[in-house]
Amino acid sequence: MASSKIDKVYEDAIASGLLPGVSVLAGDKDGKILYSKSFGKSSLKPEKANEPFTDSTIASIASMSKLMTSVAALKAVELGKLDLDADVRSTFPSMGQHGIITSFDDENNTASFEPDTTPVTVRMLLSHTSGHEYDWLNLLLGKWRASRNEVPWSGPTIEDKSAIPMVFTPGTNFAYGGGHDWAGKAVAVATDKTLENFMREHIWTPLGIENDVSFYPKQNPDLHHRLADLATLNEQGLPPAVDAPDFDMLFGGTDCFGGAGVFCSAKAYYTFLSAVFRRDPALLLAESYEELFRPQLDAKAEQAFNEYLASSPAHTQFLCLGIPHTVRKTWSFAGMICLDGQEGRFRKGTTFWAGVPSCMWFMDHEAGVCGTAVCQILPPMHPGVVALHEKFQRGVLEMVKFELGGVEEEEEEEEEEGDSCCLSL
Incomplete structure (x- = not known):
């Protein structure tokens, strides 16, 4: 069995x-x-x-948690509170404030950046194409944190953890990062509720x-x-x-x-x-x-x-x-x-x-x-x-x-034998 x-x-x-x-x-x-x-x-x-x-x-x-936040974001879209393709950078001024990190000078313990004002959308945030990457996964971001005497992904707020340099121009690449944290905050701002209360009302209680x-x-x-x-x-x-x-x-x-x-x-x-x-x-x-x-x-x-x-x-x-x-x-x-x-x-x-x-x-x-x-x-x-x-x-x-790979053959054999049993697919 x-x-x-x-x-x-x-x-x-x-x-x-x-x-x-x-x-x-x-x-x-x-x-x-x-x-x-x-x-x-x-x-x-x-x-x-x-x-x-x-x-x-x-x-x-x-x-x-990310799946719950994606569902919450789509519910906010259904309610007319959020637009997947609208720029959210004006809502969060600290997002991308450092620009895009391009290199790090180990001798001088300093990073180099390129300025960037490309729009960032909730779609990008939920798809990991927004330019954000977790600093504990990125060598340059790790060095940048250390140069500031900071620990990766530390601090009480989303800004503390995720208002860090971007790693590429939004919409042009993939990197796994804090996009869902920003997206959850966008839901909270758009609905004037904490993400906890929004999920409680629209996800947890209905279930x-x-x-x-x-x-x-x-x-x-x-x-x-x-x-x-x-x-x-x-x-x-x-x-x-x-x-x-x-x-x-x-x-x-x-x-x-x-x-x-x-x-x-x-x-x-x-x-x-x-x-x-x-x-x-x-x-x-x-x-x-x-x-x-x-x-x-x-x-x-x-x-x-x-x-x-x-x-x-x-x-x-x-x-x-x-x-x-x-x-x-x-x-x-x-x-x-x-x-x-x-x-x-x-x-x-x-x-x-x-x-x-x-x-x-x-x-x-x-x-x-x-x-x-x-x-x-x-x-x-x-x-x-x-x-x-x-x-x-x-x-x-x-x-x-x-x-796997054999269901079609099984179904054909069952049809030939007149077997009425079927899988629930």
Whole structure:
């Protein structure tokens, strides 16, 4: 049974000390749950030794927040509050205030810049084509931060973290960065509500998950009580995991960070993911879902994206989710789209994304399945943990008896035999 194989994957990981705990859910386009199970503990602190990791445990989902922010932005567009293609730089004067960083003089400890006033749109922000890149992924930005005695991605506000030099002219390239943080702030300004309150009204409450998700879990006693603790493997990335009491997922952040700041339970996130996957009208109109899922990169940016993923081991580890570079990829507002399939794992057109503590989600539109795995383990996107989630995804496909590359042949054989059984795709 595929479900027992998935069980063993995570049970062995817990036993080895690779994972303290994890919650895993998957289902189909009819909303049927195909797999739902939790393993291990929510904390490695001695005083919490008996607290299990469940689908109600509250966890940092980091960049899995981006999908929620994209949905929020499209809802704001539906409400007539936001325009995907209007320039937002006038709303945020600090955006791009330094211009585009072009080089760094190590001897003089100074950076060089080119001025730039190119319009930046919400479409660019949600597509990672706005010129923003996370400073912890870019060598020049890292040196620029150090020259100012600053730590990458530090400070309480979006401006502190993301009002940094751009790395290319907006709209001309791809780089993974804080665009969703700016986009979330654009939603807040346009609607005169915090991103927390806007999501609560238009996403969380309609789905019935409003008591299981927040940007500020420590301000809610119930959420705080259920909050998982981060753990880390050793410097070589080897188990057993230990408690990581000094790691702050938001690096001092206090704003609503639409790109990384949501905390929620695995069950709540799956409820949201499933609704988006099924294009639930409780969240968005049909045309908004079309915009959410369609590729946003032109040919040049798509090529740049694929080259970006392969540009360094860090880029590959953080962004590729164990998917080979031979699988062509592009980007949508929802996340990364694989234009090719991977045998036994997913069909072409599958959408993915993930978050720093090695959590991930997928939506396989052709196979008709989606799923998420939520855990709280460092180092970020640990290859060993990502490999567990790949086995989970493969197991889900096995459950629905969907053989990659062979479904057409199966259907032909069934027609010849007069078999009326069909797959729910």
